Amino acid sequence: MIKNNNPILISACLAGLCCRYDGRSRPNDKVVELIKKGNVILVCPEQLGGLPTPRVGAERVGDKVLTKEGTDVTSQYQKGAEEVIKLAKLVDCKKAILKAKSPSCGSNMIYDGTFSGTLTEGNGVCAELLKKNGIEVVTENEI
DSSP states (O other): OOOSSSOEEEEGGGGTOSOSTTSOOOOOHHHHHHHHTOOEEEEOHHHHTTOOSSOOOEEEETTEEEETTOOBOHHHHHHHHHHHHHHHHHTTOOEEEEOTBOTTTOOSEEEOSSSSSOEEEOOOHHHHHHHHTTOEEEEGGGO
């Protein structure tokens, strides 16, 4: 699947870094093996947008991202996505492997905003911006 020399953006939580909303990670064996081969850049759009770790869980509701408590964190998610796209352009990135279902990184399917675990079609804020800029986005479930 990934066969060029351009760096690959990867969600840092998939590498085992504790940057998820709950302060944990979601290491993925296939992703970790890919990282060991080099030429990857780890990112956490939420942290790049200024959100702390841990943080209250959030889900995408239309064009907004709201926490479970109802706080609008859209601007932080947008800022993080913009920082990731700056980095992607700087290093001529063509592909990204991002965390599935995330309101930032999810690709094609994300949580529906009800905090019930229900999925809906859509992309996270960062995944959407990367795709709009011609960068292929897949999740850890697709490698």
